[in-house]
Amino acid sequence: MIEIKNITKEYQTKHNTIIGVDNVSMSIRQGEIYGIVGYSGAGKSTLLRCLNLLEQPTSGTISIDGQILTNLSAKQVRKARQKIGMIFQNFHLVSAKTVYENVEFALKAANTPVQDREKRVLDLLNMVGLEQHKDHYPAQLSGGQKQRVGVARALANNPHVLLCDEATSALDPTTTRSILKLLQKINQELGITIVLITHEMEVVKEICHRVAVMQDGKVVEEGQVYDIFANPQNALTTSFIESVLQFSLPDKITKGREGVIVKLQFKGDVAEEAIVSDMLQSFLVKGNILHGKIEYIQDTPLGIFVMELTGEPEDVQQAMNYLQNRLLKLEVLHDAA
Numbered sequence: 001m002i003e004i005k006n007i008t009k010e011y012q013t014k015h016n017t018i019i020g021v022d023n024v025s026m027s028i029r030q031g032e033i034y035g036i037v038g039y040s041g042a043g044k045s046t047l048l049r050c051l052n053l054l055e056q057p058t059s060g061t062i063s064i065d066g067q068i069l070t071n072l073s074a075k076q077v078r079k080a081r082q083k084i085g086m087i088f089q090n091f092h093l094v095s096a097k098t099v100y101e102n103v104e105f106a107l108k109a110a111n112t113p114v115q116d117r118e119k120r121v122l123d124l125l126n127m128v129g130l131e132q133h134k135d136h137y138p139a140q141l142s143g144g145q146k147q148r149v150g151v152a153r154a155l156a157n158n159p160h161v162l163l164c165d166e167a168t169s170a171l172d173p174t175t176t177r178s179i180l181k182l183l184q185k186i187n188q189e190l191g192i193t194i195v196l197i198t199h200e201m202e203v204v205k206e207i208c209h210r211v212a213v214m215q216d217g218k219v220v221e222e223g224q225v226y227d228i229f230a231n232p233q234n235a236l237t238t239s240f241i242e243s244v245l246q247f248s249l250p251d252k253i254t255k256g257r258e259g260v261i262v263k264l265q266f267k268g269d270v271a272e273e274a275i276v277s278d279m280l281q282s283f284l285v286k287g288n289i290l291h292g293k294i295e296y297i298q299d300t301p302l303g304i305f306v307m308e309l310t311g312e313p314e315d316v317q318q319a320m321n322y323l324q325n326r327l328l329k330l331e332v333l334h335d336a337a
């Protein structure tokens with residue numbers, strides 16, 4: 001369990017004080033994949049760097065598995081850091097070392113006995129699918145392969161926590177998916193807690209259990225990924241969600257319509273078709289479906305569709321009340337003309 005309490009990080013420049021992280025608190029549970037999303041400058045990297053004490057917070061405390069990191073001596077910090085692996089956007093591999101040597105380097109740094117190293121490196125390379133490439137140099141690898149070396153190196157000393165700093169931002173969509181699958185496998189099979197920062201909500205949707213949205217150094221929204229996608233509260237979160245769901249209707253579809261246009265959202269286990277057909281049978285309204293899609297978030301479907309409801313205003317209102325009580329969400333996009 002990672003407990004972040006009232007962390008603030010300020011940077012003093014010649015003329016002023018810049019606040020990188022502003023009084024952030026969060027609890028990250030053992031074994032979860034926790035995403036921190038925000039645009040550039042939101043404070044994500046600063047917060048992540050505070051987690052392994054690459055940055056010393058100005059105030060606040062961080063504890064991992066009950067050990068308060070912010071109180072440790074330099075020697076204790078070095079030891080604690082071995083239990084916190086990290087991977088980076090630009091991989092940070094040593095170009096003059098082979099794949100094997102890059103991973104072995106982490107073991108040497110932790111004083112792992114020589115006789116234990118070879119098996120450990122080969123096991124790690126096997127886990128990330130790179131055993132065939134052990135004698136290659138970073139320049140001979142693709143971006144995805146380089147990140148796999150980064151993952152193997154980060155796991156070398158059996159960390160309890162893996163921090164991922166925009167780990168897929170330099171990769172194409174297919175490679176991104178394969179690295180995210182690898183992180184998911186590590187989380188599931190080894191039980192390692194993963195904290196990842198990203199500016200892409202798609203990454204959060206793919207693998208995170210919970211997410212915090214950051215803006216101007218603060219957390220503006222936090223919750224289970226499904227709940228955040230189904231019902232974002234903050235304007236920034238909504239814009240992140242929209243970038244993934246891409247649910248915009250062309251003007252020409254809504255223009256000139258007489259009825260009320262509603263957007264309906266339903267959770268996977270709701271038999272939405274039955275609800276909509278019951279509604280059409282129970283009220284004197286006509287329904288015309290304009291658009292629909294189902295997204296899978298954490299393997300749970302989130303259905304969204306847009307309908308035009310026509311009829312007498314009071315009948316339409318009653319039909320909408322009926323739907324509102326049975327579906328996840330109903331939003332009026334356009335009132336009747």
Ligand SMILES: Nc1ncnc2c1ncn2[C@@H]1O[C@H](COP(=O)(O)OP(=O)(O)OP(=O)(O)O)[C@@H](O)[C@H]1O
Nearest residue numbers: 011018019020038039040041042043044045046047
């Ligand atoms: N060493 C530093 N000195 C001064 N200001 C800094 C320093 N590091 C970060 N900042 C400032 O702190 C704020 C948060 O930066 P941070 O890099 O944590 O944001 P971010 O969300 O990770 O964005 P990015 O993805 O661009 O790195 C920004 O205003 C940034 O300019």
